[in-house]
Amino acid sequence: MTIRANWNYPTAVRFGAGRIKELAEACKSSGIARPLFVTDPGLVNLPMTKEAIQQLKDAGLAVTVFSDVKGNPVESNVYAGIDQLRVGKCDGVVAFGGGSALDVGKVIAFMAGQTRPMWDFEDVGDWWTRADPNGIAPIVAVSTTAGTGSEVGRAGVITHEATHTKKVIFHPKMMPKVTILDPELTVGLPPKITAWTGMDALAHCIEAYCAPGFHPMADGIAVEGIRLVKEFLPKAVKTGDDIEARGAMLTAASMGATAFQKGLGGIHALSHPVGALYDTHHGLTNAVFMPYVLNFNRPAIEERIARLAAYLGLDRSFDSFVGWILDLRAEIGIPHTLAGLNVDDSRLDEIVAMAIVDPTAGGNPVPLDETAAKAIFRSAL
Numbered sequence: 001m002t003i004r005a006n007w008n009y010p011t012a013v014r015f016g017a018g019r020i021k022e023l024a025e026a027c028k029s030s031g032i033a034r035p036l037f038v039t040d041p042g043l044v045n046l047p048m049t050k051e052a053i054q055q056l057k058d059a060g061l062a063v064t065v066f067s068d069v070k071g072n073p074v075e076s077n078v079y080a081g082i083d084q085l086r087v088g089k090c091d092g093v094v095a096f097g098g099g100s101a102l103d104v105g106k107v108i109a110f111m112a113g114q115t116r117p118m119w120d121f122e123d124v125g126d127w128w129t130r131a132d133p134n135g136i137a138p139i140v141a142v143s144t145t146a147g148t149g150s151e152v153g154r155a156g157v158i159t160h161e162a163t164h165t166k167k168v169i170f171h172p173k174m175m176p177k178v179t180i181l182d183p184e185l186t187v188g189l190p191p192k193i194t195a196w197t198g199m200d201a202l203a204h205c206i207e208a209y210c211a212p213g214f215h216p217m218a219d220g221i222a223v224e225g226i227r228l229v230k231e232f233l234p235k236a237v238k239t240g241d242d243i244e245a246r247g248a249m250l251t252a253a254s255m256g257a258t259a260f261q262k263g264l265g266g267i268h269a270l271s272h273p274v275g276a277l278y279d280t281h282h283g284l285t286n287a288v289f290m291p292y293v294l295n296f297n298r299p300a301i302e303e304r305i306a307r308l309a310a311y312l313g314l315d316r317s318f319d320s321f322v323g324w325i326l327d328l329r330a331e332i333g334i335p336h337t338l339a340g341l342n343v344d345d346s347r348l349d350e351i352v353a354m355a356i357v358d359p360t361a362g363g364n365p366v367p368l369d370e371t372a373a374k375a376i377f378r379s380a381l
């Protein structure tokens with residue numbers, strides 16, 4: 001059998017404490033003279049954000065600031081941003097923030113020169129080829145949380161309000177030209193958000209590693225990302241100003257998003273509908289589902305997880321790995337069951353129906369049909 005595969009690796013990443021000082025230079029080297037600075041309402045007035053905007057102005061760049069971005073961004077956020085981009089005659093985007101600001105910033109840049117509506121570019125089949133690649137503005141990404149890894153991804157997630165579903169807008173050219181990973185920008189994250197977003201990064205690494213398909217490079221990145229989470233997530237949660245731990249978690253988040261081009265799986269497939277229906281935090285919801293999905297998938301992943309456990313310095317067994325996940329969850333305050341998210345079985349059928357058609361369901365190592373999704377959800381109750 002001849003194996004054929006598509007492997008895509010991220011972009012230029014500038015990693016290290018204080019490297020936000022290179023933002024203006026990163027814009028210039030990306031061909032941006034008039035950036036639209038996209039962030040969220042919680043960040044826009046923080047000193048670190050104001051300093052970044054001032055830095056751009058001091059360097060002679062004509063900045064327009066846009067921060068009308070919801071926690072789960074919606075279509076109108078993107079279109080409002082496109083309006084600002086046109087008013088400011090912007091020639092590129094600085095996406096500064098967590099997953100929401102990064103996703104909206106990237107989609108605004110993508111839509112800058114398109115003539116078709118945004119939903120025409122949903123990540124379905126080859127719909128991305130409908131886009132005019134010359135109409136995509138360059139992006140510089142600055143991540144201020146360590147979870148989604150959107151700063152090294154080629155897609156943005158936008159909520160379709162009419163159907164309460166999250167849709168993925170994808171294009172290869174949506175990859176930021178430069179990404180800045182500066183751990184000093186994440187020291188202010190509260191312990192809970194640090195824990196929840198960190199568990200999202202871990203879920204990306206684990207699901208990518210377990211997804212079927214030939215992608216040894218993604219597997220290698222996922223495994224080392226999991227090691228970084230194991231060593232540094234508890235430290236980052238407990239000691240927020242531990243720059244080494246913050247840097248390791250930023251890296252693990254970028255690694256998770258790099259690895260999950262291979263696929264995700266049941267954790268995300270169940271977490272997406274629960275998040276959409278109950279407005280629970282994405283990373284926290286993943287963290288609750290994690291051990292139940294692993295146990296359900298055990299027949300397909302036992303040997304692979306045992307190998308991973310050995311790499312992590314645990315006993316070479318599936319049980320020792322799941323044991324570590326349970327200990328980690330307890331240590332950083334993740335609830336053990338769905339009750340901790342105020343989720344019960346009243347919308348089980350709806351959740352199961354949404355989970356099995358979620359775009360991530362196909363990556364689960366055991367086919368995620370109705371029976372499977374129901375069994376996992378019930379175990380998580």
Ligand SMILES: [Fe+2]
Nearest residue numbers: 200204268282
């Ligand atoms: Fe995720």
